[in-house]
Amino acid sequence: MMIREAKPEDIPQIQRVRNSVKENTLSDPGLVTDEDCSEFLFQRGKGWVCEIEDEIVGFSIADLKGNNIWALFVHPDFENRGIGRKLHDIMLDWYFEQNKDSVWLGTSPGTRAEIFYRKSGWKEMGIHGKGEIKFEITFKNWKNKVV
Template identity: 70%
Template sequence: MIFREAQNDDIQQIQVVRNAVKENMLSDPALVTDKDCSDYITQRGKGWVCEIDGEIVGFSIADLVDNNIWALFVHPDFEAKGIGKILHDTMLDWYFAQQKEMVWLSTSPGTRAEKFYALQGWKVTGVYGKGETRFEMTATEWEHKK
């Protein structure tokens, strides 16, 4: 497994992973464009990927503009191998090294992702959008979690 920063050349494989997930699926894959991905990994924040044998199997993206975790996904064939945890921790270490603002994310209720974020120390703060669970994490909470 290789973990590294995401680059524009990775976007095609990032989209494959994003559209392969079984939970938190996009209602319309066209809603997240390649340009959106590029903006988030080069202008708004930064992204990371996990590669196995030259194939991207997971990715995460943090957004400094809206203080948001824009994405954290692992291909279903590679779940439960610790990839999501490494991507998560790398992303939050970087995020809080850039700024100390609270970061938030949302995910569908009743999913493995919801359980994962709770186990990582994220605090439920309400409902977001169309019924998603909203989580928040502060720099202090993250430091204590590590």
């Protein structure tokens, strides 16, 4: 397993992973374009991918402009291997190296993602978008995380 920064040529595999998930699915896969991915990866923030045998099996993207976690997804065939945790931690370490502003994300209620974020120190801040739970984590809470 190797985690590295995302490159432009990773976008097709990132899209494949995004569209393979069973929770937090897109109602229309066309809603997130390759151009959207490129903008969030290289203009608004940064992203990371997890590769196993040259195949991208997970990715994360932080949006500095919006103080938002734009994406964190792992292909269903590769869940429960610690990939999401590693991508999450690398992404947040980088985010808080760039600035100390709180960061937020939205996820569907009743999902494993909701449980993951709660266990990771994220605090529920209400409802966002189309019924998603809005979570936030502060620099202080991240800095003081239990390893």
